[in-house]
Amino acid sequence: DAGITQSPRHKVTETGTPVTLxxxxxxxxxxxxxxxxxxxxxxxxxxxxYGVKDTDKGEVSDGYSVSRSKTEDFLLTLESAxxxxxxxxxxxxxxxxxxxxxxxxxxxxxxTVT
Amino acid sequence: AQSVTQLGSHVSVxxxxxxxxxxxxxxxxxxxxxxxxxxxxxxxxxxxxxTTGATLVKGINGFETEFxxxxxxxxxxxxxxxxxxxxxxxxxxxxxxxxxxxxxxxTLLTVNP
Numbered sequence: 001d002a003g004i005t006q007s008p009r010h011k012v013t014e015t016g017t018p019v020t021l022x023x024x025x026x027x028x029x030x031x032x033x034x035x036x037x038x039x040x041x042x043x044x045x046x047x048x049x050y051g052v053k054d055t056d057k058g059e060v061s062d063g064y065s066v067s068r069s070k071t072e073d074f075l076l077t078l079e080s081a082x083x084x085x086x087x088x089x090x091x092x093x094x095x096x097x098x099x100x101x102x103x104x105x106x107x108x109x110x111x112t113v114t
Numbered sequence: 115a116q117s118v119t120q121l122g123s124h125v126s127v128x129x130x131x132x133x134x135x136x137x138x139x140x141x142x143x144x145x146x147x148x149x150x151x152x153x154x155x156x157x158x159x160x161x162x163x164x165t166t167g168a169t170l171v172k173g174i175n176g177f178e179t180e181f182x183x184x185x186x187x188x189x190x191x192x193x194x195x196x197x198x199x200x201x202x203x204x205x206x207x208x209x210x211x212x213x214x215x216x217x218x219x220x221t222l223l224t225v226n227p
Contacts, residue, residue, distance in 0.1 A: 004157075031213055040123070042204060042219035043158075050213065058214065090157055094213060100146040100165065103215055105157035 003027050004106035006091050012112045019078040021109050023091030025071075031094040032074040033103065034058075034066065036087040043090065049074055050096075081113045116141035116209045118188075120218035128226050133177075133192040135221045137205035140186065147188045148206045148215070149179060158204065164188065175199070200225045 003026030013019050023032060031050055035043040035058075045058030047066040055066050063085060065077045078085055088110050092103040121136035139145055147164035162173025164181050172178045177192045188205055206217045 033215075035217075040219060042120075043217040045214055045216075048214060092158075092215075094215075096213075100163055100208075102148055102160045102163055103158075104160070105150075107157045 004091060004093055004104060006089075006106040006109050008109060009107070010110045012114060013081050014114055015082060016080050019081050019111065021076045021089055021091075021111070023074045023076070023106060025074075025093045027093055027095075027104075028071060029093040030071075030096040032068065033092040033094070034064075034074070034076045035090045035092065036060065036085075037090060037108070038087050046076065046089075078111075081111075083113050085111065086113045087111060116143075116145060116207045116216055118205050118207045118216060118218040120205055120221050122221055123219065124222045124224070126224040126226060127195045129197055130194050133190070133195045133199065133223065135190040135203050135205075135223065137188045137190065137218060138186050139188055139205075139207045141207055141209045143209040146208045147179075147181065148208075149173065149177070149188075149190050150204045150206060150217075151175075152202045152204065152220075154201075161190070161203070195223075195225045197225050197227065199223060 005024045007022045033048040034046040044060045049055045049068040067075045091106040095101045117140045119138045149161040150158040152158045202220045202222045204220045206215045208215045
């Protein structure tokens with residue numbers, strides 16, 4: 001299994017509070033991604049990173065920010081959590097070797113915003 | 115830009131029956147295509163990936179796919195379903211120099227004894 005650790009695995013928070021999710025990899029892969037998974041929507045890309053301090057938006061980036069200060073860590077922050085951000089969040093990594101290299105996923109963080 | 119459409123959010127088969135999960139793609143550049151499986155409370159695992167030039171691709175656990183460019187399809191098949199195949203399956207596409215992977219909405223496979 002790819003060395004990807006997401007923390008926390010579960011979190012319950014209140015509307016309006018900031019939340020940070022962490023993704024840590026031991027593979028030294030260049031690309032890292034944050035997806036959210038919701039019933040009926042599959043996985044949707046929030047943000048991704050193509051190197052240290054290099055990030056870009058995905059299709060559902062509103063309300064989220066990311067940071068990558070080290071190759072191994074990619075942080076996802078909800079500045080002010082809303083109930084619509086209740087979801088399962090997956091981090092993924094990808095080797096930059098070729099365009100058909102697959103993503104490898106972490107086990108997810110289940111976030112509930114009350 | 116690229117997209118994928120999975121036909122059928124839920125497929126139910128009997129143990130030993132053929133599994134067919136449908137996926138069509140749209141891409142303005144030659145696509146890179148993937149199938150992933152997700153077991154309950156776990157992340158996604160790669161089942162197989164399409165390699166340019168191949169038409170029949172074999173993956174893990176007896177699954178395979180036939181790439182049909184004329185039909186823009188990438189359906190997933192397995193000749194004989196096992197109870198352990200019950201899971202959710204996602205097809206995904208990326209294209210060209212774009213390292214982003216776009217996923218379908220998933221198909222939940224149920225295997226009945």
